[in-house]
Amino acid sequence: MNLSRWKLAALFIVFTNCAQAQKLDRTKVHEILAPVPSLLKQHYVNRTLATQYSDAISKIIQSGAYDKITNEDSLAKAVTRDLKIITKDGHVYVQVLKNETEEDTNWEVAEQKREQVTNYGFTKVEIMDMRVGYMKIVEFMNSKTAMPTAVAAMKMLETTDTLIIDLRGNGGGYPGVMEYIMNHYYEGEPILLSTTVFSDTALQPKTNYSSDLVYGKLRINTPLYILVNNRTASAAEYFTYTLQQAGKAVVVGEQTAGAAHMNDLYELPYKFRMSISTGMPVNAITKTNWELTGITPNVIVDEKMAEERALELINKAKH
Numbered sequence: 340m341n342l343s344r345w346k347l348a349a350l351f352i353v354f355t356n357c358a359q360a361q362k363l364d365r366t367k368v369h370e371i372l373a374p375v376p377s378l379l380k381q382h383y384v385n386r387t388l389a390t391q392y393s394d395a396i397s398k399i400i401q402s403g404a405y406d407k408i409t410n411e412d413s414l415a416k417a418v419t420r421d422l423k424i425i426t427k428d429g430h431v432y433v434q435v436l437k438n439e440t441e442e443d444t445n446w447e448v449a450e451q452k453r454e455q456v457t458n459y460g461f462t463k464v465e466i467m468d469m470r471v472g473y474m475k476i477v478e479f480m481n482s483k484t485a486m487p488t489a490v491a492a493m494k495m496l497e498t499t500d501t502l503i504i505d506l507r508g509n510g511g512g513y514p515g516v517m518e519y520i521m522n523h524y525y526e527g528e529p530i531l532l533s534t535t536v537f538s539d540t541a542l543q544p545k546t547n548y549s550s551d552l553v554y555g556k557l558r559i560n561t562p563l564y565i566l567v568n569n570r571t572a573s574a575a576e577y578f579t580y581t582l583q584q585a586g587k588a589v590v591v592g593e594q595t596a597g598a599a600h601m602n603d604l605y606e607l608p609y610k611f612r613m614s615i616s617t618g619m620p621v622n623a624i625t626k627t628n629w630e631l632t633g634i635t636p637n638v639i640v641d642e643k644m645a646e647e648r649a650l651e652l653i654n655k656a657k658h
Contacts, residue, residue, distance in 0.1 A: 372400050372607075377393070518550070566591055572597075589652065
């Protein structure tokens with residue numbers, strides 16, 4: 340059964356112990372992992388690499404590398420570690436679950452707690468000297484709950500001359516809020532931003548266009564600086580890459596994580612499941628994306644110096 344989650348996934352990989360953890364043996368380990376190579380081969384979005392990755396994890400499984408693991412969490416972590424080495428893809432992993440209802444409830448509770456603790460992802464919004472607006476976004480939360488905060492943040496900063504959006508440590512999240520902020524930098528007819536292609540050939544490619552959905556002032560001519568580091572990933576990278584390649588933003592900081600893919604979840608025996616990258620965004624300008632390579636900033640500096648360097652650039656541009 341394919342448990343599909345359609346969003347630009349944040350790189351949170353949470354391993355949960357079963358309510359009554361079962362002890363594994365060699366037979367159960369093989370039952371759990373038997374579908375892994377075929378699932379990877381069938382569903383991984385890069386079809387030229389799918390067989391290679393499938394063969395690699397199959398060899399490790401057949402070697403008996405996991406046979407002596409008796410703890411569920413340890414098995415999930417060990418297989419995930421090897422999948423990361425093989426694919427270098429942050430959206431490919433194995434996890435063990437509680438029962439479905441409990442897991443879903445825990446996931447929702449955890450997300451609600453993050454929303455409350457982080458002000459729906461917007462941990463800092465301020466107007467600095469030189470009429471510079473600053474916005475720190477630690478995660479792109481669900482637009483159903485976070486959109487009012489996003490609208491208020493952009494409204495607060497709409498009279499500033501320059502905007503800094505700090506995405507250092509932002510692992511991604513949902514697309515809605517991210518796209519809303521991006522819309523402030525486009526006007527007129529919708530512009531094709533990207534096309535997502537899928538490993539499932541029955542699915543039509545999904546196009547993503549700019550939108551005039553903005554509750555406030557457009558920022559077309561407002562200089563934009565985006566701060567990033569090696570933990571900036573997924574939806575945060577989509578935001579950064581799209582605006583950088585369109586010439587609408589100066590990116591300052593470190594090379595980003597390189598997690599462009601979108602994932603689906605597949606059931607494995609004994610309440611395990613596997614995440615596999617099944618969707619790949621293709622930028623309308625570059626005809627590629629940032630998977631594995633990450634985004635190279637326009638100005639490369641240590642993440643701790645990114646804000647200071649951006650302010651120096653802004654000050655220089657004003658004088």
